[in-house]
Amino acid sequence: MSAQYTLYSRLGMVFAIGGLAWAALQTYILHSFGFEWYVAGMDSLVSVVPLAASCWLIDNNLRYYQPGKGSYLNLLIWCVVLACLSTLAIRWTLPFLNLGQAHRVFLLQSLTLRFFTSFLAIGWMAMISLIWYVQQDQKENEKRKAEAEQLARDAELYNLRQQLQPHFLFNSLNSINALIGFKPEEARKMIHQLSDFLRGTLKKDDQKQVPLSEELQHLNLYLDIEKVRFGHRLQTEISCDDHCNEAMLPPLLLQPIVENAIKFGLYDTTGQVTISIRAEIEDKYLVVMVQNPYDPQTARPHHGTGFGIRGIQRRLYLLFARNDLVETYLNDDIFTIMIKIPQV
Amino acid sequence: MKRVLIIDDEPLARMVVLEYLQNFSNEIQVLQECGDGFEGIKAIMQHQPDLIFLDVQMPKINGFEMLELVEHPPQVIFTTAFDEYAIKAFETHAVDYLLKPFSRERFNKAIEKYLAQAGHTPSPKPTEALLEAAAQSPAQHERIVVKTGTKVKIIPVHDIEYLAADDDYVSIFTPEGSFLKNKTMSFFEQTLDPRHFARVHRSYIVSISQITRIDPYEKDAHLAILKSGARIPVSKAGYVKLRQVLGI
Numbered sequence: 001m002s003a004q005y006t007l008y009s010r011l012g013m014v015f016a017i018g019g020l021a022w023a024a025l026q027t028y029i030l031h032s033f034g035f036e037w038y039v040a041g042m043d044s045l046v047s048v049v050p051l052a053a054s055c056w057l058i059d060n061n062l063r064y065y066q067p068g069k070g071s072y073l074n075l076l077i078w079c080v081v082l083a084c085l086s087t088l089a090i091r092w093t094l095p096f097l098n099l100g101q102a103h104r105v106f107l108l109q110s111l112t113l114r115f116f117t118s119f120l121a122i123g124w125m126a127m128i129s130l131i132w133y134v135q136q137d138q139k140e141n142e143k144r145k146a147e148a149e150q151l152a153r154d155a156e157l158y159n160l161r162q163q164l165q166p167h168f169l170f171n172s173l174n175s176i177n178a179l180i181g182f183k184p185e186e187a188r189k190m191i192h193q194l195s196d197f198l199r200g201t202l203k204k205d206d207q208k209q210v211p212l213s214e215e216l217q218h219l220n221l222y223l224d225i226e227k228v229r230f231g232h233r234l235q236t237e238i239s240c241d242d243h244c245n246e247a248m249l250p251p252l253l254l255q256p257i258v259e260n261a262i263k264f265g266l267y268d269t270t271g272q273v274t275i276s277i278r279a280e281i282e283d284k285y286l287v288v289m290v291q292n293p294y295d296p297q298t299a300r301p302h303h304g305t306g307f308g309i310r311g312i313q314r315r316l317y318l319l320f321a322r323n324d325l326v327e328t329y330l331n332d333d334i335f336t337i338m339i340k341i342p343q344v
Numbered sequence: 345m346k347r348v349l350i351i352d353d354e355p356l357a358r359m360v361v362l363e364y365l366q367n368f369s370n371e372i373q374v375l376q377e378c379g380d381g382f383e384g385i386k387a388i389m390q391h392q393p394d395l396i397f398l399d400v401q402m403p404k405i406n407g408f409e410m411l412e413l414v415e416h417p418p419q420v421i422f423t424t425a426f427d428e429y430a431i432k433a434f435e436t437h438a439v440d441y442l443l444k445p446f447s448r449e450r451f452n453k454a455i456e457k458y459l460a461q462a463g464h465t466p467s468p469k470p471t472e473a474l475l476e477a478a479a480q481s482p483a484q485h486e487r488i489v490v491k492t493g494t495k496v497k498i499i500p501v502h503d504i505e506y507l508a509a510d511d512d513y514v515s516i517f518t519p520e521g522s523f524l525k526n527k528t529m530s531f532f533e534q535t536l537d538p539r540h541f542a543r544v545h546r547s548y549i550v551s552i553s554q555i556t557r558i559d560p561y562e563k564d565a566h567l568a569i570l571k572s573g574a575r576i577p578v579s580k581a582g583y584v585k586l587r588q589v590l591g592i
């Protein structure tokens with residue numbers, strides 16, 4: 001609101017300065033016709049008042065109402081009418097100032113000229129206002145659109161991140177419940193891991209990328225908890241070059257992928273399950289591969305196109321506007337998902 | 345003395361049940377712990393327990409599917425973290441369901457409820473109604489679990505060519521052969537997705553994507569020819585239904 005007020009007060013000042021400049025110019029021109037400075041000045045000051053009023057009127061009108069494409073003719077008529085009115089006003093007010101016979105004759109002779117200059121000035125004002133306000137409106141629209149998009153994106157990303165399964169949380173609490181009985185120290189450790197993990201999922205800002213080392217640290221918390229839950233059945237292999245550690249990626253991108261891998265790995269087979277995670281830098285991409293075993297005979301239908309992977313695809317699309325950053329492969333009994341994160 | 349099994353894929357989850365059961369060491373004896381549904385089936389057949397503690401989400405086959413494969417299912421107390429279907433199904437039919445993590449008090453209540461019931465009704469109530477309810481869980485729409493001899497076979501629904509009534513059983517025909525399941529035709533008619541399966545005859549349900557041709561056959565009747573070459577009789581009512589689904 002205050003920004004708008006300052007904008008309008010600035011506009012008023014520009015208006016006043018413009019009016020005075022116009023009057024000064026007219027004074028100079030009249031003086032060059034041979035009138036005294038006083039006569040020229042009075043004429044100019046009086047005639048600039050209806051002109052300024054017309055300009056203000058047309059500007060004000062356009063501020064709140066922009067004519068559609070078909071009504072530009074209306075605007076033109078308005079300009080003509082306003083020019084007529086201001087010329088008439090000058091015609092009937094100036095004689096009262098008794099500026100002399102010569103001036104009176106000049107006034108009548110110059111009425112047509114005065115009309116056209118007024119018309120041009122008002123028309124010019126109308127044009128400037130029109131362009132200015134249309135642009136202003138457009139800017140606002142764009143801003144609103146951008147804001148709406150941002151909001152929608154935030155909400156969507158938030159939703160995609162909310163894939164943390166209640167299953168995981170409740171089952172972890174159940175494991176803690178078991179540990180409390182006979183391994184209280186381990187129970188305590190698991191509570192801390194779980195808290196750190198949950199805190200890590202909450203505070204992340206989606207727009208800010210994080211280094212891979214940080215993401216892996218978070219992932220390790222998750223894996224440690226899952227290992228307590230599933231005992232010897234779950235093994236993990238993480239390999240990551242040293243220079244990969246500084247590679248940047250959107251926060252919490254890997255966790256749902258690994259969660260998916262664990263879910264399918266552990267629930268599709270009955271033996272020991274090894275989840276492997278490998279990170280490499282290739283060209284200008286950070287490439288992360290996650291593999292899990294699965295049983296091609298009994299794999300649930302739609303495996304690999306489940307919400308987990310679709311969610312990741314959507315998220316990468318929202319962040320990078322690209323659809324080719326996620327690839328999945330099925331061979332023999334290993335399911336591989338590969339994601340590429342562009343590095344800048 | 346009641347004999348029980350604990351079936352859960354998470355060792356610590358089994359540990360909680362074991363620990364809580366120590367209070368009932370005079371009434372309840374734990375026979376075995378099982379880490380998945382297959383072990384569960386084997387142990388149930390071997391021991392014929394009175395009661396099982398059963399998790400729903402387990403490797404390969406879930407708790408419902410395991411129960412389906414057991415001929416005389418024992419009484420069940422479900423222990424599950426979060427499963428809206430389980431809750432829906434077992435609010436009415438199971439002895440009890442325990443939401444993980446559960447307290448000792450809650451657990452004791454479940455056991456006392458079971459012991460009280462067992463005192464009144466010596467033969468355990470059949471778990472049929474419970475299974476009917478469990479059939480609404482989404483896994484049931486995606487695959488069918490059958491037993492062939494001692495082996496468990498998981499048939500993804502999209503592998504099914506057709507189903508045929510076979511006395512008290514239903515034969516499920518797939519490219520790998522046919523499998524028997526002790527369910528009724530109307531059970532499958534209700535659970536299979538009507539967009540992909542149609543009951544074209546009193547004794548046949550056919551996968552629509554498998555049909556290559558429909559030929560007229562005798563008066564009012566038709567024959568559906570499947571990709572595999574199988575010829576499935578289509579009744580008058582079945583033909584009307586098929587035309588509806590196929591939009592012809």
